[in-house]
């Protein structure tokens with residue numbers, strides 16, 4: 142097995158490995174490959190390693206910068222990490238994590254955090270730290286490992302690429318995105334149409350007839366819609382049911 146940094150020619154294979162690894166994952170919304178794609182587009186994929194067996198990419202791990210509310214800098218997020226189902230259980234995942242952390246150290250990273258199953262990550266020294274939180278995630282699933290200096294204390298925010306919203310119904314998209322133009326005025330449903338958002342890759346139609354919104358892509362297409370969608374995702378995570386009302390309440394829709 143070879144572990145090496147990704148090349149442009151690996152991008153498709155990384156997507157396939159990630160999709161396959163998370164296909165039947167209990168907590169996955171199958172948006173992990175979009176996270177990697179959006180991190181890459183935003184130059185936030187600071188480490189992207191592939192595991193290659195017989196010339197084939199069978200595993201992948203991503204690392205990206207995070208922000209922490211206490212001002213600590215140079216911390217990173219580990220993930221997503223994926224190994225093709227038929228190659229799991231051969232220590233490929235372990236090697237990807239260890240190599241990734243070694244690389245982080247050479248980049249003077251001070252630490253690493255992630256949302257994941259602690260049973261897998263304990264072995265690498267990741268632990269839950271009550272003073273370090275990630276909003277909207279059960280505390281026991283949020284683990285961290287300090288590489289240098291003290292364990293920070295505060296709220297950790299991952300890159301916006303992690304805020305993917307999947308399984309949205311077409312009506313909700315219509316409500317939130319298509320009804321409003323950048324100046325807050327009502328526009329007709331065809332402008333900007335759902336088709337054009339799909340064309341721009343901001344909206345991805347899934348095989349089950351639902352959609353995944355990629356807020357970063359949306360933000361590049363139209364900053365207002367991007368902002369609104371980010372807000373909507375945050376609010377939905379907090380359990381609010383009506384994103385339009387909350388958007389108005391919080392002043393996103395002026």
Ligand SMILES: CC(C)(COP(=O)(O)OP(=O)(O)OC[C@H]1O[C@@H](n2cnc3c(N)ncnc32)[C@H](O)[C@@H]1OP(=O)(O)O)[C@@H](O)C(=O)NCCC(=O)NCCS
Nearest residue numbers: 162163222223224229230231232233234235257258260261
């Ligand atoms: C998690 C994953 C990357 C591990 O890769 P892998 O190559 O199969 O793992 P390894 O062979 O290095 O396994 C190392 C150990 O982790 C354990 N392990 C593997 N997957 C695990 C999981 N999902 N939960 C808990 N433990 C797990 C293995 O049993 C093994 O334990 P052992 O050393 O006591 O025998 C891989 O199983 C995968 O792609 N899973 C689907 C995607 C995923 O869950 N990603 C992580 C999100 S948190």
